[in-house]
Structure formats: structure tokens, C-alpha cells
Amino acid sequence: MKLRCPICGKTYDEPVQRCECGEPVEFELFEGEPYIGKSVWERFWDFWPVEPALEFSLGEGDTPLVKSRLGDGFGVKLYLKNETVNPTWSFKDRGTFLAMSYALKAGYKAVGTVSTGNMAASVSAYASRFGLKAKILVSESASDEKLKAVSVYGGEVIRVFGDYGRLYFESLKLGEKLGVYFINSDNPFRIEGYKGIAFEIAEELTPDYILIPTSSGGLFRGVAKGFIELYENGLIDSIPKLIAVQAKGCSPICKAFLEGKEKVERFENPETIAKAIANPYPPSGNAVLRLLREFGWGCVSVSDDEIRKAQTELATEGLFVQPASATGVAALKKLNLPEGAKVVSILTGSGLRALKDAPAGKITECPLEGLKNCLR
Amino acid sequence: MKLRCPICGKTYDEPVQRCECGEPVEFELFEGEPYIGKSVWERFWDFWPVEPALEFSLGEGDTPLVKSRLGDGFGVKLYLKNETVNPTWSFKDRGTFLAMSYALKAGYKAVGTVSTGNMAASVSAYASRFGLKAKILVSESASDEKLKAVSVYGGEVIRVFGDYGRLYFESLKLGEKLGVYFINSDNPFRIEGYKGIAFEIAEELTPDYILIPTSSGGLFRGVAKGFIELYENGLIDSIPKLIAVQAKGCSPICKAFLEGKEKVERFENPETIAKAIANPYPPSGNAVLRLLREFGWGCVSVSDDEIRKAQTELATEGLFVQPASATGVAALKKLNLPEGAKVVSILTGSGLRALKDAPAGKITECPLEGLKNCLR
Numbered sequence: 001m002k003l004r005c006p007i008c009g010k011t012y013d014e015p016v017q018r019c020e021c022g023e024p025v026e027f028e029l030f031e032g033e034p035y036i037g038k039s040v041w042e043r044f045w046d047f048w049p050v051e052p053a054l055e056f057s058l059g060e061g062d063t064p065l066v067k068s069r070l071g072d073g074f075g076v077k078l079y080l081k082n083e084t085v086n087p088t089w090s091f092k093d094r095g096t097f098l099a100m101s102y103a104l105k106a107g108y109k110a111v112g113t114v115s116t117g118n119m120a121a122s123v124s125a126y127a128s129r130f131g132l133k134a135k136i137l138v139s140e141s142a143s144d145e146k147l148k149a150v151s152v153y154g155g156e157v158i159r160v161f162g163d164y165g166r167l168y169f170e171s172l173k174l175g176e177k178l179g180v181y182f183i184n185s186d187n188p189f190r191i192e193g194y195k196g197i198a199f200e201i202a203e204e205l206t207p208d209y210i211l212i213p214t215s216s217g218g219l220f221r222g223v224a225k226g227f228i229e230l231y232e233n234g235l236i237d238s239i240p241k242l243i244a245v246q247a248k249g250c251s252p253i254c255k256a257f258l259e260g261k262e263k264v265e266r267f268e269n270p271e272t273i274a275k276a277i278a279n280p281y282p283p284s285g286n287a288v289l290r291l292l293r294e295f296g297w298g299c300v301s302v303s304d305d306e307i308r309k310a311q312t313e314l315a316t317e318g319l320f321v322q323p324a325s326a327t328g329v330a331a332l333k334k335l336n337l338p339e340g341a342k343v344v345s346i347l348t349g350s351g352l353r354a355l356k357d358a359p360a361g362k363i364t365e366c367p368l369e370g371l372k373n374c375l376r
Numbered sequence: 377m378k379l380r381c382p383i384c385g386k387t388y389d390e391p392v393q394r395c396e397c398g399e400p401v402e403f404e405l406f407e408g409e410p411y412i413g414k415s416v417w418e419r420f421w422d423f424w425p426v427e428p429a430l431e432f433s434l435g436e437g438d439t440p441l442v443k444s445r446l447g448d449g450f451g452v453k454l455y456l457k458n459e460t461v462n463p464t465w466s467f468k469d470r471g472t473f474l475a476m477s478y479a480l481k482a483g484y485k486a487v488g489t490v491s492t493g494n495m496a497a498s499v500s501a502y503a504s505r506f507g508l509k510a511k512i513l514v515s516e517s518a519s520d521e522k523l524k525a526v527s528v529y530g531g532e533v534i535r536v537f538g539d540y541g542r543l544y545f546e547s548l549k550l551g552e553k554l555g556v557y558f559i560n561s562d563n564p565f566r567i568e569g570y571k572g573i574a575f576e577i578a579e580e581l582t583p584d585y586i587l588i589p590t591s592s593g594g595l596f597r598g599v600a601k602g603f604i605e606l607y608e609n610g611l612i613d614s615i616p617k618l619i620a621v622q623a624k625g626c627s628p629i630c631k632a633f634l635e636g637k638e639k640v641e642r643f644e645n646p647e648t649i650a651k652a653i654a655n656p657y658p659p660s661g662n663a664v665l666r667l668l669r670e671f672g673w674g675c676v677s678v679s680d681d682e683i684r685k686a687q688t689e690l691a692t693e694g695l696f697v698q699p700a701s702a703t704g705v706a707a708l709k710k711l712n713l714p715e716g717a718k719v720v721s722i723l724t725g726s727g728l729r730a731l732k733d734a735p736a737g738k739i740t741e742c743p744l745e746g747l748k749n750c751l752r
Contacts (some may be wrong), residue, residue: 064435149639151737162744361527368538
């Protein structure tokens with residue numbers, strides 16, 4: 001097991017959470033070949049940093065790649081990778097499962113995370129599944145209603161009063177001291193779990209572009225590493241172009257990228273309906289920035305109005321997603337991609353988790369006696 | 377295409393919705409063999425009454441079969457068939473997709489359904505996906521919040537004032553006149569779609585018992601027909617015992633079964649937290665009753681308290697389901713099944729759709745400065 005800091009290059013033989021320089025670490029590239037198997041874990045068995053604890057799997061991964069009409073207007077072939085059908089209805093389950101497999105093997109009795117949404121639910125669910133205690137640190141403003149979908153799994157939900165931004169680093173520090181393994185947004189095992197998205201896409205398609213809603217940068221890094229490993233092992237002929245998509249109201253990575261900055265800076269006064277990607281100071285921001293430049297990839301930000309419109313369009317394809325998941329389709333309009341390009345947009349989480357912010361359709365009323373007229 | 381009434385035996389060459397005697401019709405048994413393929417539609421290609429319109433598929437079906445600890449206390453091997461990871465997060469999508477494939481092929485421009493929950497969302501979503509208009513008839517008491525998850529897909533949601541029970545039959549009658557194809561709970565194509573659950577289970581396991589939350593009877597009939605077809609085609613050696621599970625507060629089928637009645641009667645004053653299975657006068661009730669007796673199967677009802685407890689237990693397995701979906705696990709305690717029996721319980725729909733009724737876990741509060749103590 002060897003980890004490396006993608007920024008300063010320092011290597012580690014133990015699975016540390018972050019490099020001494022403050023940046024995230026990541027596992028070196030894996031070598032291997034694919035096998036026949038039911039789950040993505042089995043088919044890409046050589047590519048995981050820890051043996052997946054299949055007896056505790058909930059069937060995460062192996063999500064549908066759905067053909068969409070929404071690319072037609074832009075002359076591209078659009079495919080939607082529907083991560084909303086994971087066990088807790090977001091892509092987080094892939095990373096949570098793999099990181100939890102490590103925590104169990106390493107002998108931890110408790111795990112934790114810092115999140116109020118998809119990741120909180122995912123870690124709470126898998127902790128119970130694995131028989132581990134969970135400490136879910138949520139922001140003071142999280143509503144009781146929203147937290148129900150987290151606490152229901154049995155994890156201990158802790159509302160922390162104070163600077164929520166500091167919690168990410170504070171939790172890693174305290175967790176190490178107290179023997180609580182924190183599986184935060186860019187935990188190195190979590191990142192590895194997201195590679196499965198790239199593997200599954202490559203099994204079905206040779207895409208030209210991948211649109212990735214980007215907040216902390218964990219998902220982006222995982223998908224990137226997946227495609228890079230496929231390429232380095234000779235399993236695909238070229239690496240698709242990855243586009244990080246952010247909400248205009250909280251787009252620290254795009255800002256640094258477009259301004260040619262070396263480091264991502266804290267985004268002041270973040271405000272967007274895409275709550276799931278509203279991290280103003282992304283812990284993997286610099287690592288994503290480096291990938292974007294090294295590979296000549298791109299970063300695009302979209303407004304709340306554009307996100308809302310894309311969310312409604314996706315629903316007419318039969319896919320109800322949370323606002324953050326609609327950013328990829330919203331970005332399509334700004335990218336001017338080449339005619340006929342094959343594009344995959346990743347739908348990260350279910351619209352049911354953000355029902356309050358969902359666009360409502362029209363509801364009409366009709367007396368039973370007049371039903372005939374209402375049905376015409 | 378040949379349909380038959382399982383009660384009076386009359387046959388039809390056209391896909392009518394119900395028999396002249398008032399009972400549901402069903403397709404005769406299919407003959408065939410399984411193939412290699414990615415989706416259940418392709419692997420069991422011979423077994424569908426209409427060609428599945430795969431270009432409009434959202435990836436419904438092929439859901440995980442999850443091993444559960446919850447059978448340990450009862451000496452059985454329990455598996456959970458997790459239907460909450462379908463595209464609109466319930467089993468309904470399987471039937472909706474197949475019925476919609478027929479509606480499109482038959483030239484209908486509009487489809488409809490009578491439902492306020494899972495089926496409403498499913499039909500609304502797939503109608504938009506297939507490019508058809510949808511008329512979703514909901515009860516007058518349905519909350520705006522709940523209906524958002526239906527109307528968001530673009531289907532026309534119609535709140536009907538009057539006797540909701542009459543709507544099932546009224547909609548079929550008017551739909552036929554007006555060219556709106558109603559895909560209600562036991563539409564014959566819908567039933568066929570549910571066979572996929574039996575097919576997938578048989579691909580992984582030789583179960584002894586299947587626990588099926590039962591309301592209208594559509595799901596039960598579909599799963600039963602799936603296993604019967606597998607058996608008649610020599611693909612399995614024996615048919616598992618199917619157990620219909622109902623909520624005690626609305627258990628018309630169990631009541632008729634236990635009292636030895638020939639027909640299911642309307643259940644008076646229904647009341648249960650398991651809203652998704654609270655049909656007091658199930659349109660496929662008599663057909664289910666006949667199956668139970670013909671095969672020597674069973675019917676069990678469980679109280680709201682038992683349902684709530686099972687819902688919480690399932691969440692500690694990492695699976696957050698709606699109350700109706702927890703009835704199977706609740707029934708386990710009352711069944712006294714033989715030691716070592718292999719039991720599958722079908723988890724029909726996501727807990728996110730009934731978040732208001734979900735059991736809340738504990739939420740504690742902690743100042744950031746005192747986090748160390750809170751994490752101990």
C-alpha cells in the first residue's frame with residue numbers, strides 16, 4: 001500500500017488521510033486486468049486498495065447508463081450515469097463502502113463524517129451495516145426533517161455549533177487521536193471507490209467528455225484516476241476530457257482555473273440552490289486544479305436558473321435529481337462541444353432528498369362526476 | 377397474445393384490461409429459455425407479452441439481493457430484494473416500463489394511472505420518457521409536498537374530488553372511450569413486468585419462501601406468475617412458498633383467506649401507517665386468494681407497531697424503506713419458518729418518499745470547542 005501527495009510528491013507507506021503539506025494523498029496507480037463478475041468490485045478486483053468486504057455490500061455501483069434526448073439540441077450524444085439508484089440514492093455509497101471495508105479491516109470500532117446530506121446518510125447507513133458506530137457531524141443549520149434521513153440508520157448525529165468549515169480538518173485530527181476513522185469527502189479510500197464509475201462507463205462506451213458536478217473534488221479525482229488507470233493498463237485507447245462543473249454561486253475551482261491561479265482560494269459568500277456542491281473551500285481543490293491543467297481539461301460554472309431549468313429537463317427524461325446533479329446538463333449549453341461527441345453527465349443524487357427545493361408541476365382539480373372532461 | 381380470466385376462465389385475444397365478470401385478466405403462461413444479456417428484459421426475452429422498448433429504458437430492474445442479519449434470530453437465511461433502487465425508487469417501474477412499451481406500440485398518445493404514491497411517480501416519469509401525455513389521478517387529500525415528487529416529471533396531476541375507490545373502475549371505462557391507456561395497479565402488462573423480480577431471484581438463489589407486501593395484489597400475482605413460468609419451463613425444480621403480507625389495519629385478503637371466504641370483501645375503516653398497501657378493496661384480491669389456496673401458500677398481517685419496529689431494524693442494515701416495505705420483515709416473527717429456510721423479503725419502495733412518517737433517530741448538540749468530548 002503506497003500513497004502519494006499529488007501536489008508535493010511525498011510518499012507514505014501507511015494510509016494517512018492527508019499529506020504533511022496539507023494536501024490530500026492518493027494511492028499510486030494500480031495495475032491489473034478486468035474479470036468476469038456480477039459486481040464492479042469483482043470485475044475490477046485488481047484495482048482496489050483494500051479487499052471489498054462483499055458480505056456487507058448493499059449492491060452499490062453498477063448503475064445504469066441511460067441514453068438521453070437532451071443532447072440532441074447540441075449535436076452531441078448524451079448519456080446519463082444514474083447514481084441516484086445506489087443504496088442510499090447517491091454516488092457516495094461507492095466510496096463509503098470501500099472506506100468502510102478498510103476501517104473494519106484496520107480494526108476501527110467507530111467511523112465518522114462531516115456532512116449534512118448524501119454523505120451523512122451514506123456513512124450512517126454503511127456504519128450500521130458493517131456493525132460500526134458512526135459519528136455524523138452536521139452543521140447547526142441542518143433541519144430536523146432533513147436529518148431524519150440520516151439518523152434513521154442509527155448513526156449518532158451531532159449538530160456542531162461553530163465554524164463548520166473548520167470541522168473537516170478538526171475531525172481528522174481528533175479522529176486520529178480517538179480512534180474514530182473519519183471518511184470525509186476526499187478520504188483516499190473513498191476516492192478509489194469512485195473509480196468504479198469510470199470503469200462501468202468504459203465497459204459500455206468510449207466517451208469523449210465526462211461532465212462531473214464538483215464540490216470538494218473527491219468525485220472528480222476518483223473518476224479521473226479510474227480513466228487514467230484504464231489507459232495506463234491498456235484497457236482504453238484514450239482518456240476522455242473531464243469537465244468539472246460548479247455552481248456559479250460557489251465556484252472556487254473554476255475561478256482559480258480561469259484566473260490562472262496556482263491555488264484555490266476560499267469562495268466568499270457562497271450561495272446556490274445546489275447545496276450538495278456548495279463547498280467554498282474544497283479540500284481537494286488544488287489536486288483538481290492540477291489535473292485540469294495537466295490534461296488540458298475544463299471547468300464550467302452554471303447559474304441557479306440554468307440549474308433549475310436543467311433539473312426540469314432531466315425530469316422529463318424520467319430522472320428526478322437534486323439540483324447539484326443537474327449542473328452537468330446545464331453546462332452542456334455553454335460548452336459548444338464538437339458535433340457527434342459522446343458525452344456522459346453524472347447524476348450524483350436523488351431529487352427526493354431535496355424535495356423542498358424541487359420545481360413543482362401543475363396540479364389541477366376535478367370532481368369525479370366531471371372526470372370525462374378532465375381526461376380529454 | 378392470449379389473455380385469460382383466472383377466476384371464470386374466459387379467454388380474450390385482445391389485451392383487455394379486465395374480464396367481463398369483473399375480475400382481472402392475465403396472459404397465458406409463456407414458454408422460453410433464458411439468454412445471456414445485461415438487463416432482465418434481454419435475459420428473459422421470451423417471457424414478455426410485448427417487446428420491451430429498450431431505447432426508452434431507464435435501467436429498471438436488476439436490483440440487488442442483499443444478505444441480511446435480520447433472519448438470524450429466527451433461524452432462517454434472510455435476503456432482501458431491494459426494489460428501492462429502481463429509477464423512481466420503487467418496484468412499480470418494472471411494470472410501468474412494460475405497460476408503457478405496449479401503450480406506445482398500440483399507438484396511444486396518452487396514459488394514466490390512479491395513485492398518489494409510488495405508481496403515480498413511476499407513470500408520470502415513464503410517460504415523459506416515452507413522449508406520452510400522462511393523466512395522474514390522485515386523491516383529494518394528497519399533500520402538495522408529496523405530489524411534487526409526481527408532478528416534477530411533467531405528467532398532469534389531477535386531484536379528483538369524490539369517492540377515490542370508484543376511480544379505479546371509472547378510469548378504465550373512461551380511458552377506453554377517450555383513448556387514454558390506464559396503467560393501474562393490476563394492469564395485465566404491469567403484472568408481467570413484475571415477473572422480473574422472480575426471474576432475478578431465481579438467478580441467484582433457490583428460495584424456500586418469498587414475503588410480499590400485498591395491497592391491490594398486482595405485485596403478488598406478478599411474482600407468482602414468474603416463479604410458475606420458471607417451473608413450467610423446467611428452469612427451477614420447485615416453486616417457493618409465497619406469503620402475502622398485509623397491514624393489520626387494512627388486510628382484506630388475509631381476512632377472507634383466514635375466514636375461508638370465497639371472495640374478498642371491502643375492509644371497513646382501514647387505518648395503517650403503511651399507506652402504500654392500504655387498498656381496502658383490492659382489484660386483484662380474488663385472484664390472489666385463489667393462488668393462495670391453489671398452491672397452499674399463506675397470508676399474514678402485521679400491526680403498525682410491528683411495521684415501525686421492522687422499519688427501524690431494516691435501517692440498521694443500511695436500508696431505509698417506506699413502512700409498507702417493512703411488513704415482510706415484520707411478518708418473519710409471526711411465521712415460525714423451518715430452521716435454515718431461505719427467505720426473500722421484497723423491499724418495495726424508498727423511505728425517502730415517506731420521510732414524514734419515518735422514525736427519527738437521536739440528534740445531539742455539541743460546541744466545536746467541545747468536539748473531543750462529543751466524539752469519545
